[in-house]
Amino acid sequence: MVNPDLVKERQNSTLDVDKLNLFFGQNLLLSTERYKHILNLKKRLTNQIKSLYDENYENLERNDKYELVLRKSIELIEFGLENNIDNYLEYTYIIGEVMGTEKQIFGLHFTMFSISLDLWSTPEQKTHWANFMKQNGIFGTYIQTEIGHGTYLRGLETTATYDSQTQEFILDSPTLTSIKFWPGASGKTCNYAIVMAKLIIDNKEHGIHAFVVQLRSLENHRPVPGIELGDIGKKHAYEGIDNGFVKFNKVRIPRDNMLMRFAHVSPNGEFKRTGNEVVMYACMLIMRGILCMFASLLHSISTTIAIRYSCVRRQTADPSGIEPQIIEYQTQQYRLLPGLATSYTNFFATVNFRNILNEFKKSSENFLKIDSNEIAKLHAISSGLKAIVFEDCLKFAQLNRLCCGGHGYSASSGLQPVIQEADAGCTYEGDNTVLYLQTARYLLKSAQKGFSPHLLPQNFQETKDSKVFVRFEKYTSLFEKLFEAKLREVSERMFYLIEEKNMNQYDAWNNSSLLLVETARIYVSVFVIYTNLKSLNDHSKMECNQNQIVLEELFELYLLYGIVEKFSIHFLKLELIDGTRMTDLQTKFFELLKKVRVNALCLVDAFGWSDSNLASSLGVYDGNVYEKLFDYAKNSLFNKNDVHKVYDKLVKPYVETKAKL
Amino acid sequence: MVNPDLVKERQNSTLDVDKLNLFFGQNLLLSTERYKHILNLKKRLTNQIKSLYDENYENLERNDKYELVLRKSIELIEFGLENNIDNYLEYTYIIGEVMGTEKQIFGLHFTMFSISLDLWSTPEQKTHWANFMKQNGIFGTYIQTEIGHGTYLRGLETTATYDSQTQEFILDSPTLTSIKFWPGASGKTCNYAIVMAKLIIDNKEHGIHAFVVQLRSLENHRPVPGIELGDIGKKHAYEGIDNGFVKFNKVRIPRDNMLMRFAHVSPNGEFKRTGNEVVMYACMLIMRGILCMFASLLHSISTTIAIRYSCVRRQTADPSGIEPQIIEYQTQQYRLLPGLATSYTNFFATVNFRNILNEFKKSSENFLKIDSNEIAKLHAISSGLKAIVFEDCLKFAQLNRLCCGGHGYSASSGLQPVIQEADAGCTYEGDNTVLYLQTARYLLKSAQKGFSPHLLPQNFQETKDSKVFVRFEKYTSLFEKLFEAKLREVSERMFYLIEEKNMNQYDAWNNSSLLLVETARIYVSVFVIYTNLKSLNDHSKMECNQNQIVLEELFELYLLYGIVEKFSIHFLKLELIDGTRMTDLQTKFFELLKKVRVNALCLVDAFGWSDSNLASSLGVYDGNVYEKLFDYAKNSLFNKNDVHKVYDKLVKPYVETKAKL
Numbered sequence A, B: 001m002v003n004p005d006l007v008k009e010r011q012n013s014t015l016d017v018d019k020l021n022l023f024f025g026q027n028l029l030l031s032t033e034r035y036k037h038i039l040n041l042k043k044r045l046t047n048q049i050k051s052l053y054d055e056n057y058e059n060l061e062r063n064d065k066y067e068l069v070l071r072k073s074i075e076l077i078e079f080g081l082e083n084n085i086d087n088y089l090e091y092t093y094i095i096g097e098v099m100g101t102e103k104q105i106f107g108l109h110f111t112m113f114s115i116s117l118d119l120w121s122t123p124e125q126k127t128h129w130a131n132f133m134k135q136n137g138i139f140g141t142y143i144q145t146e147i148g149h150g151t152y153l154r155g156l157e158t159t160a161t162y163d164s165q166t167q168e169f170i171l172d173s174p175t176l177t178s179i180k181f182w183p184g185a186s187g188k189t190c191n192y193a194i195v196m197a198k199l200i201i202d203n204k205e206h207g208i209h210a211f212v213v214q215l216r217s218l219e220n221h222r223p224v225p226g227i228e229l230g231d232i233g234k235k236h237a238y239e240g241i242d243n244g245f246v247k248f249n250k251v252r253i254p255r256d257n258m259l260m261r262f263a264h265v266s267p268n269g270e271f272k273r274t275g276n277e278v279v280m281y282a283c284m285l286i287m288r289g290i291l292c293m294f295a296s297l298l299h300s301i302s303t304t305i306a307i308r309y310s311c312v313r314r315q316t317a318d319p320s321g322i323e324p325q326i327i328e329y330q331t332q333q334y335r336l337l338p339g340l341a342t343s344y345t346n347f348f349a350t351v352n353f354r355n356i357l358n359e360f361k362k363s364s365e366n367f368l369k370i371d372s373n374e375i376a377k378l379h380a381i382s383s384g385l386k387a388i389v390f391e392d393c394l395k396f397a398q399l400n401r402l403c404c405g406g407h408g409y410s411a412s413s414g415l416q417p418v419i420q421e422a423d424a425g426c427t428y429e430g431d432n433t434v435l436y437l438q439t440a441r442y443l444l445k446s447a448q449k450g451f452s453p454h455l456l457p458q459n460f461q462e463t464k465d466s467k468v469f470v471r472f473e474k475y476t477s478l479f480e481k482l483f484e485a486k487l488r489e490v491s492e493r494m495f496y497l498i499e500e501k502n503m504n505q506y507d508a509w510n511n512s513s514l515l516l517v518e519t520a521r522i523y524v525s526v527f528v529i530y531t532n533l534k535s536l537n538d539h540s541k542m543e544c545n546q547n548q549i550v551l552e553e554l555f556e557l558y559l560l561y562g563i564v565e566k567f568s569i570h571f572l573k574l575e576l577i578d579g580t581r582m583t584d585l586q587t588k589f590f591e592l593l594k595k596v597r598v599n600a601l602c603l604v605d606a607f608g609w610s611d612s613n614l615a616s617s618l619g620v621y622d623g624n625v626y627e628k629l630f631d632y633a634k635n636s637l638f639n640k641n642d643v644h645k646v647y648d649k650l651v652k653p654y655v656e657t658k659a660k661l
């Protein structure tokens, strides 16, 4: 039986959930047909492979967790092959039925390892490695970070020294800090890797390059001689995954194992640049595109859990003696609903970014023929977008957890893996602060050149002429102005520090860096806003007016939240908004919270997450949260016996001594 | 060998670390002598009992974690007894050497269980239970929360129905939601509990009261007939602790087991109030006083880790090719140093609160003779203080984790337990939002009555006449004004909603609740500010001018952070500060960051945390972080064999099938 409060919520909503879900799916997977097909596969999968949680995952010790994750990961690969899934997004979306919000183990194999092989190989290498992978059971990973360096790529200390006598590269880890650290599944699982190392020929350094390196024997999985490697121990999450360390002790690999699409080393050791190095970024772009979508989906998961629970949970009687659903409380709405709005806007922003990227990829022969300006712009957006999407995901996941009170702290809430993934995501693939600074660097340069730094979605003119655009122009123009004012402020500050304070460029940069970060954050927010206008305009073509109204309300909430909360200090300080107007907008914001609250449950229903994907006692579709919570408790590992086995050993002697005193 | 960067930091600092540490200890434990004694005990303890981490705690599966935590907890009790430690704060401070930031299992026994027995018993009951505890091996817990109710005490459904025939209470859990849920160590460990339940006599309800209930046999530890109980399963932390559920099936307990200091049930079932019920709060007050101090200490731990690491870590070359310590980056200072300032201010605030409380306790015969107004004020402060201290602890612990980049995500960083404890602390002993609203309720009432709601530290007049006070008056008066303006704003809003919009009190309250929370937050910040002025003035009497300067810088940073960041929108919106002045203050804030940075390392050294208490690879005193990190990696459970045992089972077959394709 469905919880009566949820029944009522669903009845009272004005939303056509199925239609909105289709729009969501069509955006996610590019066509409604494909989406429906994938939904069917999801169902098939649940019948075929048990979910991690049905196999008692969380109660296992780490070795057993590893085994289970590995087993599932292999079964899931098989499932993917059987069903012709070769798109990683689709794959990841499907396997949520089994993995919940935990990670399968071959993430890097399908992403960084494959993408870098694809983008950085010469055509011959591409064919060679593709065949090699097919013929051998290869599990690949991507090895870049070292103990001493993550952010600063040029600081990597691992060397690849060319020996023209044998036509080999010699990989070496000369110091403690040069030991590779962190790469996913590199400790125990993978047998091959792309390794980033500093190329040295005849004592001359030629920058960082990518090498294909065998880590373990294909016969017996033993480490290749000269390679010392292992797991790095526990992390804040991913117990089932073996992030690893790798130490090279003069390991020789053939010359051909350097990926040479952009730079070439001839047999006798001549080094030649053969392409635009900047295209190295393409790999990062694609990776970030994927990660951003995952983060926005993850965000929608914690939102679903917290909103469902807030519609079920009742607490503290009103004067008539009735305890309201906690979602009725303003403080609760204030913490939940901007997160809901953001999970929608970030989803549409990342979907649009993916589309833009796909377009570029197509029109540029796999990123070979686009100009550096364009890729710099894309890179700037991707950096800031990755940072903001994970930042939002973390912030709201944490708020969502707090909004669930005590029960939100039970592992059964399913919120912890979301928080931890979001937290990790603020660091991996680029530390968020560093990423914002990269975006800012591009913005400053553009400002100097008088470039407009906006990256508009495709066909934006159409959006610009649309009703949606006109409707929101009063807000969007505010954000535009804020961005311009901020960019001016930071440019002027840099100028002041350099010209008046005689600082060098580097110090001026550092002394402006918080301002730079804020400018970048506002810039990506403008990108999020534009792309959402496009998506809203797309949606308006579906002629589902009732959903259009709700989506626009939600978008307005996002905008108002930006004005009265996120960026309020900037709006006020730069006098783009005065105190009185701010108060009016706050009032509007609170009114809007109430409106959005009416459809909140159905808005999370529209994401379409299944119970097995959410893996949450509090987020279940039928709202029977207390039953689930209590079931979870009863199944605790400790409850096998009435009296825990340690009683005799520890408690009893203590109680007895005490009794004798 | 100490890391050379740390050596230099320590040389360049102007701080007398030992003196400051003594001041810290004297504040913490009320006298320097006591502090020194306790430090000696800490050393003795490390030689006597191995730390959790030296026994491979984190790699154990849950049953073994429980066993280890229980064993340590019992050993620690013995150690405490041997060394005559009967103060829980001292005890907890000492055992950090063994437990790190993990919890021992008898927390509730020593706090809520003992305190409520002490405060809520009649004198006879007190003697009785004290003797009983001494003669038997009693492990107690405190059982209040149910599946359905935590925040709303009056909503508890567990009943205690009086049977005058047998002179017993019958405890019952009539519904699923009435099952007790969450109490620490109640699932498997404890044999007694204070249980909160709704008293019913002759079908008449008499509110919630406290009952001493036996949970498990003292002979064989089996659950008492009629009681179903067990562990609630995994949580986001505390794997070694058995938070439990408890279900009563008409369990009979003697009449005397109701704690009757404030209400009395006679043998024939007459109910009589015999004291001021409001004093029930005293227990909460003491508990929150303790928790607040723990939270501020916890905060200082994550600060220590992140600042030490930020002084060791170098990343990204400057134009001269040198990679600066990351603490040189403005963005890093911006995230780290306000957290450092806050860990100091929150520490002094909580210390002062504890002192105020002690004073009240003394002067009121254990809270019997204080008037309701005074306890209401204390309660308001304690609610808001608990909320803000945990909120800050969580926020900065999370920031500290991000500031440590990838390695901050290694379990060896020691940051996760801090984050998770802070997160839990935002919920347990009262949800933070609910607590702020309680503070606000008091503030509104005071405003209506024309009361000044400030609770000044003792002897504040002296502080008011001091140099320190005068020096900071320009800031403190701003906060005073902000508080007044906010209280006016929210009062007017309530008035407007009720009088103009015809809302009832309840709806007006809910529609103002975010504003109420903000007002409460500002109110406790004023309390924090005043108490810190007092502590700074105390410190000035030590005549250590060099430390005084640094502490005042740090306090100024706290104030400026409040103005330009935390409460900036309020200052601007209420036009207490205009845009230009705000820009000036921001400039000042950034300059101050650079000054504070000079002493940052020594400021965390002055907390005096030992390596075993920090349990962090990144926070080690000697700065050899990479060695520690790599040692941790090598000791990973997975690294027992070169090839993981699951290879044959899973990887090999897969690799071989693939090879055959």
Ligand SMILES: Cc1cc2nc3c(=O)[nH]c(=O)nc-3n(C[C@H](O)[C@H](O)[C@H](O)COP(=O)(O)OP(=O)(O)OC[C@H]3O[C@@H](n4cnc5c(N)ncnc54)[C@H](O)[C@@H]3O)c2cc1C
Binding pocket: A108, A142, A143, A144, A145, A148, A149, A150, A151, A152, A181, A182, A183, A184, A243, A424, A427, A428, A429, A430, A431, A433, A434, A437, B313, B315, B316, B326, B329, B331, B332, B402, B403, B404, B405, B406, B407, B409
């Ligand atoms: C879960 C997880 C999985 C990972 N998987 C992989 C993997 O598969 N393969 C791989 O190669 N690596 C992997 N990594 C490593 C990851 O890519 C790096 O940790 C990340 O790039 C951050 O670099 P860092 O650790 O050097 O951080 P640091 O650069 O040390 O950052 C520490 C602090 O310094 C600041 N900082 C650093 N430089 C600057 C600057 N120039 N200006 C201002 N501030 C600065 C940062 O903002 C941060 O606050 C993984 C990490 C994690 C946590």
Ligand SMILES: Cc1cc2nc3c(=O)[nH]c(=O)nc-3n(C[C@H](O)[C@H](O)[C@H](O)COP(=O)(O)OP(=O)(O)OC[C@H]3O[C@@H](n4cnc5c(N)ncnc54)[C@H](O)[C@@H]3O)c2cc1C
Binding pocket: A313, A315, A316, A326, A329, A331, A332, A402, A403, A404, A405, A406, A407, A409, B108, B142, B143, B144, B145, B148, B149, B150, B151, B152, B181, B182, B183, B184, B243, B424, B427, B428, B429, B430, B431, B433, B434, B437
């Ligand atoms: C680690 C841990 C240990 C614990 N240990 C114990 C223990 O030893 N003994 C024990 O008895 N209990 C224990 N608890 C339970 C704990 O005391 C409660 O979880 C806590 O009091 C919060 O209550 P709740 O769970 O009912 O939250 P809820 O009240 O359900 O809160 C959920 C949400 O509703 C909001 N909300 C609720 N009421 C209002 C309102 N009136 N106005 C505005 N918003 C509102 C809250 O802000 C929150 O966002 C523990 C909990 C945890 C997490």
